[in-house]
Amino acid sequence: MNEKNIILAARVMSMLFTPFYLPLVGLIALFIFSYMNMLEFSYKIKVLLLVYLFTILLPTLLIHYYRKYQGWSLIELGAKERRMVPYIISILCYFFCYYIMTFFHIPHFMARILIAALIIQVLCALINVWWKISTHTAAIGGFTGALLAFSVIFAFNPIWWLCLVLIIAGMVGSSRMILRQHTLAQVTTGFIVGLFCGLVIIL
Numbered sequence: 001m002n003e004k005n006i007i008l009a010a011r012v013m014s015m016l017f018t019p020f021y022l023p024l025v026g027l028i029a030l031f032i033f034s035y036m037n038m039l040e041f042s043y044k045i046k047v048l049l050l051v052y053l054f055t056i057l058l059p060t061l062l063i064h065y066y067r068k069y070q071g072w073s074l075i076e077l078g079a080k081e082r083r084m085v086p087y088i089i090s091i092l093c094y095f096f097c098y099y100i101m102t103f104f105h106i107p108h109f110m111a112r113i114l115i116a117a118l119i120i121q122v123l124c125a126l127i128n129v130w131w132k133i134s135t136h137t138a139a140i141g142g143f144t145g146a147l148l149a150f151s152v153i154f155a156f157n158p159i160w161w162l163c164l165v166l167i168i169a170g171m172v173g174s175s176r177m178i179l180r181q182h183t184l185a186q187v188t189t190g191f192i193v194g195l196f197c198g199l200v201i202i203l
Contacts, residue, residue: 006178009175010174010179013174014176018060019090019121019136020090022113022116026117029147031044033150047106051097054093055093055097055114055117059090062089063086066086070082083132087121090121094114094117098111116202117142119197120142120194123193132182133186133189134173134181134182136176136190137194140168140194141169141192141197142195144166144169144191144195145195145196145202146202147162147198149199152203169191173191
């Protein structure tokens, strides 16, 4: 595989496993693999659409327009000193999503996934003030922690799912380093922060 294909593959991995997908994927897994699969299909779709709107669509669009307004490329936006506004945008979107879920009395058990993702975002934003950290690996780390927590709560063996998630985490971390967005220390720290938050908050 030549260098261009490696870079292309790294970009695809970064786009596919963007940090914003953590709450949505977590809820989908919850609706499929837990007793919550007995909920009405229409109710599950409404919850997923709400989460998609506030944790993926809105932050992505707002950050895109902010980047265009500033005239920055994606690489330029990745600079540590330029990441704070995107962090604030995503944190506010996540907060409003949690507020709406609370307003409509959506079970707190579902909202915990969003809380975990929100706290990961806040911690990454605070750490970013002093040191650049990878939110991509923080997100996949959060998903790993949530998987372990749900395996305890629902008493199932997560080994095969855990192997799959860890392989994806390695690919995501490698892609961020290939694109020169982060160092090994930054992607590792991001994963550890996400893992701890996902495990502790869900439990």
